[in-house]
Amino acid sequence: MADQDAQSTVGFEPPALSVLRWDEPPEGPVLVLLDQTRLPAEEVELVCTDVPALVRAIQTLAVRGAPLLGIAGGYGVALAAARGYDVAEAAGLLERARPTAVNLGYGVRRVAAAHREAVGKGAGDEAAAAVALAAARELHREDAQASGRMAEYGEALLEELMPGRGYQLLTHCNTGALVSGGEGTAFAVALRVHRGGRLHRLWVDETRPLLQGARLTAYEAARNGLAYSLLTDNAAGSLFAAGEVDAVLIGADRIAADGSVANKVGSYPLAVLAKYHHVPFIVVAPTTTVDLETADGTSIIVEQRSGREVTELTSWQGVAAGGGGGRAVAPLGAPAYNPAFDVTPPELITAIVTEEGAVSPVTGAGLAELCARSSQVTIS
Template identity: 95%
Template sequence: EELLPGRAYRLLTHCNTGALVSGGEGTAFAVALRVHRQGRLRRLWVDETRPLLQGARLTAYEAARNGLAYSLLTDNAAGSLFAAGEVDAVLIGADRIAADGSVANKVGSYPLAVLAKYHHVPFIVVAPTTTVDLETADGTSIIVEQRSGREVTELTSPHGVSAGRGGGMVVAPLGAPAYNPAFDVTPPELITAIVTEEGVVSPVTGVGLAELCARSSQVTIG
């Protein structure tokens, strides 16, 4: 309530953070769902989330199923939304949170944080404390998976990308090299708050995160 005080909001989300990947009603999507149930959601902006389109395939489905007012957008369109003043807050999940508060999440999260900072829009991470890895000192210590370039050079079919040719529609010259990290890392200074089941860390600091984790039985502190 302190991060999203009582008014109607236009929320931007990235990747999928709903029941399909997180159980229950999800993480960041669960917050959007609660805002909707309170009658305070003007619009949920859903990034398509290239290259595997988790936003388009999963988040848009969950938004429609729950009756949320939502619009799907290409990842590249987010900047124009910020410039037009159409985003009141960004809500994302986290795949891993380092001890200093750096957040690894689906690739495309970091540029949203930069946009949010520039446009003075809250950038909020919603994740369980099990996501926190106190053994990982900072974002530079997080190893980012590099995925197959074919996820970029082909539009994925409903059956995914197979080991051989024919997994999807080719949209680039055959053999074109592609850079395809699965995640990127957002530094803590770009994050307004980390929201967990144990409480909120804001501003995001290593000390604040350690204090929160000390209250949780889900985090092992070495």
């Protein structure tokens, strides 16, 4: 019955989520974010009046997801300029807010460079701030366009790999409109397949310990009328064994020059399972996520988060802020290993899909060639 209900919604498109927006009330410019720590129970906006507030929002995961972090970082620089703060200092605070997501630094450096160039050409404070805001808005627009092209290329790749059929797709973490200027990365591919009537089922990993799959991807799937089922991360193996997964689609927070992919922890085990069961494992990410200056997976800095996210159950607001105040699920003082990401080597990846096309097989040379075609310019 769920599949029939989902098919009836193929032509329906819900209103776009307002995930991040610039606003200019009488009190001065602000950056307004959809607070993702409050989802799915509440859709509440968080207003950032300065860069320290935005840094807190980034670190507590109120705003998250590699592409959106780049956009937020860009607007953060524009906010500092518009409010008359030290732009270079603000850029440094933003860039250090989370170490693994390469898009954050990219967005910050790009807008800071535009502001710096305007100042160097003699622009006053107000004019230079306007240049920074225009650069942030351009970054936002480009990411939205990239999202649409990734969805097209991803759907075409699925058709090439498995022609003339519908798909059961497995995804991990959250890769939809909540992480993007558009409809997302990996989730955007699933959404496009759904709209074409060829998505039989979206399997959603809950994504422990912060449950981005359960709280956010399931929220987006339900909102868009997809036929989906939620599973615990450790149930994925049984799905593969039963032949219930046709392809795995994930996003990325950083892609090294050799094609190694850092993504939400739990992605690497899925790649191993997919390889063993001969299931395509596909990474969908914009070229801004590719870091050609990071040689390989061992060079990627993996963020380590508070162990209390593992040892306690609490409200999502508390968990995102580092835990505390919840019910203990481990002995008091139990040490915990809590990396935010893991790294999947290129030999386990079927393809990397970007707005410039797909790389398959995944090699450093192929990735470099694809990035060379991109309109994105590396900002150092």
